[in-house]
Every structure is written in structure tokens, then in C-alpha cells.
Amino acid sequence: MPEFDLAIRGGTVVTASDTVRADVGVRGGRIVAVAEGIADAARVIDASGLLVLPGGIDSHVHIAQDPGPGIVMADDFASATQAAAAGGNTCVMPFAVQPRGGSLRGAVDAYRAKAEGQCHVDVAIHMIISDPSEAVLGQELPALVADGYTSFKVFMTYDDLVLNDRQLLDVFHVARREGARVMVHAEGYDAIRYLSDRLERAGETRPYGHALSRPEVVEREAAHRAISHAELIDLPIVIVHVSGREATEQIAWAQARGLKIRAETCPQYLTLTAEHMKGLGLDDPMAGAKYVCSPPPRDAESQEAVWSGIRRGIFDVVSSDHSPFRYDDPQGKLNPRGKTSFRWIPNGIPGIETRLPVFFSEGVSKGRISLNQFAALTATNHAKMYGLYPRKGSIAPGFDADLTLWDPNKRETIRQEILHHGSDYTPWEGFDVTGWPVMTIAGGQVIAEDSRVLSEPGRGRVLDRAVDPAERRGG
Numbered sequence: 001m002p003e004f005d006l007a008i009r010g011g012t013v014v015t016a017s018d019t020v021r022a023d024v025g026v027r028g029g030r031i032v033a034v035a036e037g038i039a040d041a042a043r044v045i046d047a048s049g050l051l052v053l054p055g056g057i058d059s060h061v062h063i064a065q066d067p068g069p070g071i072v073m074a075d076d077f078a079s080a081t082q083a084a085a086a087g088g089n090t091c092v093m094p095f096a097v098q099p100r101g102g103s104l105r106g107a108v109d110a111y112r113a114k115a116e117g118q119c120h121v122d123v124a125i126h127m128i129i130s131d132p133s134e135a136v137l138g139q140e141l142p143a144l145v146a147d148g149y150t151s152f153k154v155f156m157t158y159d160d161l162v163l164n165d166r167q168l169l170d171v172f173h174v175a176r177r178e179g180a181r182v183m184v185h186a187e188g189y190d191a192i193r194y195l196s197d198r199l200e201r202a203g204e205t206r207p208y209g210h211a212l213s214r215p216e217v218v219e220r221e222a223a224h225r226a227i228s229h230a231e232l233i234d235l236p237i238v239i240v241h242v243s244g245r246e247a248t249e250q251i252a253w254a255q256a257r258g259l260k261i262r263a264e265t266c267p268q269y270l271t272l273t274a275e276h277m278k279g280l281g282l283d284d285p286m287a288g289a290k291y292v293c294s295p296p297p298r299d300a301e302s303q304e305a306v307w308s309g310i311r312r313g314i315f316d317v318v319s320s321d322h323s324p325f326r327y328d329d330p331q332g333k334l335n336p337r338g339k340t341s342f343r344w345i346p347n348g349i350p351g352i353e354t355r356l357p358v359f360f361s362e363g364v365s366k367g368r369i370s371l372n373q374f375a376a377l378t379a380t381n382h383a384k385m386y387g388l389y390p391r392k393g394s395i396a397p398g399f400d401a402d403l404t405l406w407d408p409n410k411r412e413t414i415r416q417e418i419l420h421h422g423s424d425y426t427p428w429e430g431f432d433v434t435g436w437p438v439m440t441i442a443g444g445q446v447i448a449e450d451s452r453v454l455s456e457p458g459r460g461r462v463l464d465r466a467v468d469p470a471e472r473r474g475g
Helices: 077-086 104-115 134-146 165-178 189-201 208-212 216-233 245-256 274-278 287-291 300-311 355-365 371-385
Strands: 004-009 012-014 019-021 023-027 030-035 041-046 051-054 056-058 089-092 095-097 122-124 126-128 151-155 181-185 237-239 261-265 403-413 432-442 445-449
Touching: 012 371, 051 056, 051 371, 056 355, 056 371, 077 089, 077 432, 077 445, 089 403, 089 432, 095 104, 104 126, 104 134, 134 165, 151 165, 165 181, 165 216, 189 208, 189 216, 208 274, 216 237, 216 245, 245 261, 245 300, 261 300, 274 287, 355 371, 355 403, 355 432
Parallel strands: 004 041, 012 051, 056 089, 089 122, 095 126, 126 151, 151 181, 181 237, 237 261
Antiparallel strands: 004 023, 012 019, 023 030, 051 403, 403 432, 432 445
């Protein structure tokens, strides 16, 4: 019998800390050796000239959610995870949303049932808390954390999700006691409503009005407020999808004071701008709706501020915030209400498949970050922050054999026709990249090669996670 099920030979192994020429030996779905000259294997993959990276972990994606009446999300678990696999990812983390007045446990159980048997890659589920009732805070949330759902998101905006300051503090207190990881969508609800009302009264209803209704000060104020609440409770939090200079400055200020504030950004804030919501001169006056997400993309100055924050270590992870809708569809971006005002355009853009190529090209290929930073920001730090490490996120004996073989020199133009998601467009149409995933290996199995998905739905597992005892603070 061969010693290994799989040997990946001749590549350059990249982790968050090291870059070495080595072979990788896999047995039983796990990495068992990283060494020179592994040969005795049932299957050998020649990785000469390629990078061997930890499989991408996208810790912020929206899949198969109910956005509201008359609107349908474009991806179910099968389509989203096949797109993830084609894009070099081996694990994604979507959200089970508690409906207002509904059970958090019921929402999680129903969402997990949707995922089971449908996924190409592994999935770990976050929660979204919209109604922190006594039953949720006293019973459901602690029990769910103990059952392996160790992270959740809270919102400071949106009619059906926003929590007020007292509710945020109550939720933070339970998270501190139970050791849960909290993600915060930081935008000021009342300021957005005020600005939206004024814009509509002035006749500004175009998709670009979305950017005008959510200026950086709205994100800055909410980020500072969330940080202040976290300081009061002594709770580490993650400020997600940070879009520009002002929120970045708030996070850097908090980190300089020793507060445990983590930060996430996304490729849209590194490559797109608010000008895209004007339609970029296209004949279709609604084409800007393709770029509507929250927070909105900003400008070139904000892009550089976020890149600077990445280089300085302010940001821990780069996620996609994949939130896919179809464009040319009455149940998508062009729903009947969306034709009336920017306020009703479904918020979100597809990006689960393009996150790694866009970030590698703009980051590594253009010399803004190192290969090791890329591995940390796209895999290792996600695993560490959300309870998947040391099972996932690196390349070493004992880790799952989740790997991406990457051609750093391959040039590609992103086009809707080559992508696998459920949306009918990509915001990066025509975007040229240097660096492309040529093979995705999950659990020791080749699940995608040269942009072809080879796995079947059901290969991926729904994972439970454990709380880090160091995160439990009692009280």
C-alpha cells in the first residue's frame, strides 16, 4: 500500500509565516507530511511552477437567505459553494438569520437543514441576531454557542435587523460570558434614514443615491459607537466590511489603545468606487444598481487608506461579503420597488468566486502585500478568528488537506461567462487579473481544476466549532 493517498510535488508551499519549496503528503483527508521528496503516493500532482496555498476561507458570505417580499437571493448552497470551489476556496461561512419575533434556534436549525447535503466545500454557520429577547439571551444563544455556533453578527442599521444601543450592550454581555465572537455591521440607522428621506424629497432616486445616503461619517460614527460599547463590556469584536479611511482610523485608534478590535474589508473597497453606481455612462439608467452594497464603495483615496491599513496590520481578514442577486430580474436588483428609488434596491453584490483572484492580483502581483500576508488575510486569520484553527487555515501535519494550487503568472479577464455563481452579472466584468487558482483540493480530493468544478453537492460538511476557553470572561 502506498504511504500517502496524495502527494503534491514540486510546488512552493506558502503559509502565513513561511514560503518554502516542499512536497505535501496527504492521507485520510489530512496533511501528514510537508517534506522534501515525497514519492510513495497513490496519486501524484505535479505543482512545479505553482504556489501551494491554504484553501481559501471566506468567513463572510450570504447564501440562501430570505431578503424580503418579492426578492430572491441568487445563490443556494449548491451554486454558491461550487463558485467558491472554482475560485480557490475550501470553506465558507454564511449566516442563519433570526426573524424578528422568531426563534434563534429555529432559524439555525432550518438553515442548517438547507445546507446539509448541498455543499461542495465545508461550511460553518454564523448567526444573525435581530431580536435579543430574554429567551434568546438567557437560553437560546448560550445553548447554541455550546453546540458549536460560536459566532454571530449584529446590525446597527436596516429596518428588520437594527439593534439599539441597549440591545447591543446586552448582546455583547452574553457574548463575553459565553466566549462567542461578535461581528458588527457598523452604519448609523437614523442618519441613513434622515439622508435617504432628504435625497428622495430632492428627487435623487438613482442608484447613486445609495452612496449619498451612506457617507463615510455614517460608518465612522457607528464604528466608534460599537468600539465604545465593546470597551465598556471588555469584549473583542470584529468590525466587518470596512469601506474607507474614516472607519479605518477609528479602528486604528482603538487598536493603539490596546482594545481587541478586529477588522475585515472586501475587494469591492479596494477596486470599486461610488462612481460605478452612476452606471459609468451605460445606456441603462439602472445599471448602477449592480454595484449597490453596504457600506458602498467610496473613492480612490479611501481605497488607498484601506490598502494602507492592510499593510499596517489593522485588517485581519479580507472576505467577499458575497450577497448575490440577479440584475435583469423582477425578483432581483430590478424589482418593482427598485425602479422607484435607490432605497429599495437589494443590497449586495456577488464576489465569492472572484475574491481571491482580485485580491491576489491587486495585492501580491502589484507588490502591495507579500505572499504570506495573502495567506493570512484569506485563510489563516479567518480560521483563527472563527474557531476553525488548527483544523483549517494552514499547511502542516494534522490540518485538513484543504489546498489551492495557484499560478501566480496566469492572466485572466473576469467575465460572467466563466463564473459559477447564481447571479447574472459580476461587478468585475472585464477586470484583468494576474494570478489564478488552477486547482482546488478539499479534504485531499480535487474538487476544481482549471475553472471546472469536479465535485458533487454533498461533498462538503457543515462544521461545528468550539469556543476558545481564553475567550470566556464570565460575568
